[in-house]
Amino acid sequence: MPSHTASLFASGKTGKDWMDSVLPTLWVELCTEFDLHCGVVVIKADQEDSFYESASFGYSEDGFYYSFLNRGSVHWETLMTSLEPVSFPGVEFPLFGKNTNALGIRIHAGESVGFLLVELEGKPSFSVLSLLILFAEKIGIEWGKGNQFIPVPVQTLLPEDSSHSIFRDEISNLEVAIQEFHSKRIVSIFGAPGIGKKTLAKWIHQNQNPGAPILVVESLPDHFGKFEKAISEWGKETNLGSLVFTKVQSFSLGQQQILVDWWSKSGFQGFLFLLGPTEFGQEILPEFSQLLQTNSVFLPSLSLFPKPNLVRIIQSIFQELCRTQNRLGLVLAPAAEKELSTRVYQENFVELRNRILSGILTCRTQTVEVSDLEVGKIRMELEIPDAEDLDLRRGIEALERQKILLAMRIFSGNQIRMAKALGISRGSLQYKMKQLGLM
Template sequence: MPSQAISLLASEKTGKDWMDSVLPKLWEGLCTELGFSAGVVVLKVEKEDSFYESASFGYGEDGFYYSFLNRGSLHWEELMHSQEPVFFSGSEFELFGKKTNAMAIRIRSKQTEIGFLLTEMDESLPFPAGIFLTFFAEKIGNEWGKTQKDMVSIEKPTSDNSHTLYRSEIPNLDLATSEFTKQKILTILGPSGSGKKTLAKWIHQTQLPGAPILVVESLPDHFGKLEKALALWGEESRFGSLVLVGVQALNLGQQQILSDWWFKSGYSGSLFLLGPEEMGQELLPEFERFLRKNSLVLPSLRFLPKAKLQTLVQAIFEELCDSQNRSGLQLGAKSLQELISRSYSENFTDLRNAILTGILTCRTNQVEPADLEPGKFKMDLEIPDAEDLDLRRGTEALERQKILLAMRIFSGNQIRMAKALGISRGSLQYKMKQLGLM
């Protein structure tokens, strides 16, 4: 057994302390004394469904990513189900060294696959070294398992669904919902990002479960095209709901066409009209009556009581953690106060973006104020709902999420990020600049 490894293996540290301070040095020492040209230890993030490099040797500052071991790939599955080391020939697989071969050993903890270690060598691996690495993989698995016991579980405050919490602050919601069942129309007004679409979809699902819903973000300027579009949308959302966003942008001609279509077309579905509280443009008298027939005004976040806002922030944080497979993540007290004290011009859009940014960039078990990076990300990070037709925004949001996740996993190393994302480094830099990530 290598001499340096003996002293490190004899360390009194254990669990998370061993994983953080001993493993990286021990791995480097082992690779050096066993004559490996490069090697990496990849482990599952505690209480998450993602993996990270816990220790590496020989790759230099730019690092390296083994694309053939992408999670879920054929070779990944082979490795995760193999009780023996798995070998990869340099003539068949893309390795870091030009003339090397590689050996990988899965790492398990309590009958669960939590990662692997991989080494590259210029010549065939000596038999004793392979046995030693197998035992070393078991050592890593045992210490990783101890981190689950060592973690102090912080009890999260019991909170309701964030949408339910906010709906309780909307004046006259029950009355408007009751009228909607009779009149099949509802105008939802409110500041930008206040959840108008979300509320419309909730009312639709509550009152018309299983019925189709179509969300339209913009209307054609040409009157003839608008008439045809309304007829087509009405047919697609028949017996369901049509949601028209941005009614404040309608000119007088469009207002007339829309109101005529509603009263004369025989449309059998329901209609939601979404816009700001102050329209800011001239309205036809009949169109204004049409808008006010059954309407709601949503409050801005700045008008919510501080205690209510704090509960709302915590609820949104927990929901986003679950959606990102980071259920063990905590929101630090200072971060909570930072989020509560901010002004959100886009209301829920800005708030959720700030929280999601913290979740995706945080590399510890607690989101700190530095992770929130105020003002850096201006684009909506969430993936739009299936009913939304804005393909460009959906594509950009998905790209942004994937790039931010790669940034967290690979600590911003663009070469590793690019290989994991399946694009060139130049393309990655272009997309990062385009999305405001650099």
């Protein structure tokens, strides 16, 4: 082994410093010294349930990607649980070299935290194999030093429902509406777009009528006869549960009358939720207006929130989304928090959550900065719609955005490698990114 390579092995740097500065250079020198075709070191990210390429050699600009080692695959599980090196013969697996075989070695630090994989012609000599095993052990030791005492931010200990509970505290007449829920069996919820009307309806249903079915109706048949038949079927389907109508401001006079008649004459024993804006711009039947006023709740826009409460909601949403995206180690920079708390949100929670989620998905460090929040710069439906939402197109677009943004972070925006990991061509990736406002 050359003296320079040996000196890197004996470097005085440790932990994360060693992982960042010594490992990439040392890996290239080892692969060159051992005459390996190519090789990669994959390790677990700090406080995340995700893995990234820490060092690589010989893959050119295409980068490393082995389809048979997709996370969760049989071969991934075999490699991440094996106490011995695992062979991947070139005659059985799609490798980068034409006449190479691959060898994978698990990296262990109390748990499996990654692996190193090399391609070479023939089989490795005993000395090469021994040094690769020692190198994997060295990586595990230094990874453990860098990740053993990382403090968990205090805000990650907030209850999962904290952002919703903080918001509910701002609704002045919510308590009265809940008290009258069982006697009047109806709640009308009014508010600006994206403020959480449907979320509040589901929360009231789950707390006041747990275990009962709930059906959310997003659109109505234009034909009156079909609407009459549909609402009768919806009532039977929900039985003693809840029937939720969104966008009631779009009801025609005929649809308003059908709903009023059904509510008064059908004998429906369940609960009714009517969701709409604070102001209606079209004609409303007196009977329908009376129904809307029976037990109503008005939700304040985010622009009306006291600044300290808005900051608490932002931090709560940030931590909730970090948990769902397995990025618990992230911190929201003070400048990013200020940017979020001073912005005007036309679509309220929908816009706020999407902006925060965009920053979490694209952030490449442990701190979400203002620049991370600007990705896309246009309205982005990042979150998967509710299970009751039947808009298939919107659900597919939201899922595609999440996956592409995740690939952007993992592969540092390299479109060739992103396309390989996503299982599509580079042209298809570029087309989708343009469609989704990501480039």
